[in-house]
Amino acid sequence: GHPADGPPAFLQALAGAGGLDLRGWRWALSAKGEYSSRKVLFFLYPPEGAAPEILVKLTRDPALNPRLENERRALDALWAAGVGDAATLPRVRFHGHHGGLAVVGESVVTGVPFRARTRWAADCPHAAAAVGWLVDLSARTADRAAVPPAEAAAVLRDLFARFVAIYRLPDAGRARLEAEIARIAAHPGPFPVVFQHGDPGTWNLLATADGRAAFLDWEAAEARGMPLWDVFYFLRSFAVGAARAGGEVDVLRGVETHFIRGSHLTAWLADGIRRARDAAGVPAALVPALFLTCWMHRALKEATRLPAAKVETGHYVGLLRLCLDRADDAGLQRVLGVGDAGRAAS
Structure with missing residues (x-):
């Protein structure tokens, strides 16, 4: 009543x-x-x-x-x-x-939708606040010795098996993905887990009156989630927004511009990934594996929302194919900090 x-x-x-x-x-x-x-x-x-x-x-x-x-x-x-x-x-x-x-x-958390406040540029204070909040979340919740690397790799291999049952990958891309997961399994040190928001796109974010970031909608949260995946997801959504603000209508081309070919955002993206890596204690050598498996996981989630006839043309499987195809490009390697792979994150 x-x-x-x-x-x-x-x-x-x-x-x-x-x-x-x-x-x-x-x-x-x-x-x-x-x-x-x-x-x-x-x-x-x-x-x-x-x-x-x-x-x-x-x-x-x-x-x-x-x-x-x-x-x-x-x-x-x-x-x-x-x-x-x-x-x-x-x-x-x-x-x-x-x-x-x-x-x-x-x-109720009060604020203005992030998309109404951001400048879609590397010097945007609201974007910096969002990345900073996610980095701090990783730093505060990271359990750096929670999971043996082989156990983390087993989870990813299960996702990989589900992925290849749905999607097609070129042989070289499939082999690259398997090799990156094997790299995690073979890592001699601990593998960290973090508290993961699970859906930290720019649409789930408010800019508060004092300039801080407030992430909403925690339904997809994981208490023992994969490190870096939140930051990758937010940075991808920001890059897409920046591309659209610049007139680019092709979403994958926008990601390619900022993550691979190089743009006004590229150094900022690299810095955000490096900070998140160090906050969670992720070895630098494992960043590419986490980057690729992030999009593999997203493609699996996307497959549940798409008609069967459109699954192969989904955004995230397209993003994964792009990143696999360009994995050795110097631009993407700089963004992922591949040059730092000789040392462990502190």
């Missing part, structure tokens, strides 16, 4: 169980789109407040409950670890289920 004094009764009950009294709070509802993957959103306003303080997410399909529940666990874990603050990271205020659907109430 809808009580006269506050939000719907089920929200008041869930909030009350979490120690929050919503009586007198105002509320608004957003239920855009017809896709079951789109969540129903409730915006909760305190009695005297002009802006919402709590955003409640409600799934539309019980099959999608695990994703929202994963976000709740991820946010709780980050707050427990002292990562982020009220200005940069949502905090879970209450959670539960209603009618078999997952419900999570989170504190």
Whole structure:
């Protein structure tokens, strides 16, 4: 029901169980789109407040409950670890289920969409803040001896087996990918894991009033995730945005320009990767393997969203093929710090 004094009764009950009294709070509802993957959103306003303080997410399909529940666990874990603050990271205020659907109430993080603030240039302070936040996340959460390299390689070999069951690769590209995974397996030192956002594109990012970065939507988070993958993903999305801002409509060509051929962004991309590598304790020699397997993993996720007839033309498999084909180009090797491979990251 809808009580006269506050939000719907089920929200008041869930909030009350979490120690929050919503009586007198105002509320608004957003239920855009017809896709079951789109969540129903409730915006909760305190009695005297002009802006919402709590955003409640409600799934539309019980099959999608695990994703929202994963976000709740991820946010709780980050707050427990002292990562982020009220200005940069949502905090879970209450959670539960209603009618078999997952419900999570989170504190509202205020800011302006990153894409509305960035200059799409290497000197953009908002881009620097985003990379810095991801680097700090790696530094704070890295477990540098958590996984034997052979175990990490086994996970990647499983992804590789799934990948080649769906996609076609030239023989040389397939051999290169297998060799890079074998390089991880043969590494004599430890292999680090980090807390991974899982979807840190420019669309999931706010620029706060004080110039910091706030990443949203933690449904794909991994508590023991692959190092560097978040930074690769953000930098790719930034490079694509910069290319589009410069008039380039071909997404892969934009990535090629900034990551391989060289541009005003290339040195900045290389610096971000180097900082993330050092923060997580990733050996320099393993960066190319992580770069290539990042796009392999993304292609697998993309395959679940594409019609069978379009799988082979997906963006991420195209990106992986491009990077495999140009893996020995000096430009890409500079971006990935291949020249540093003779020493371990400190």
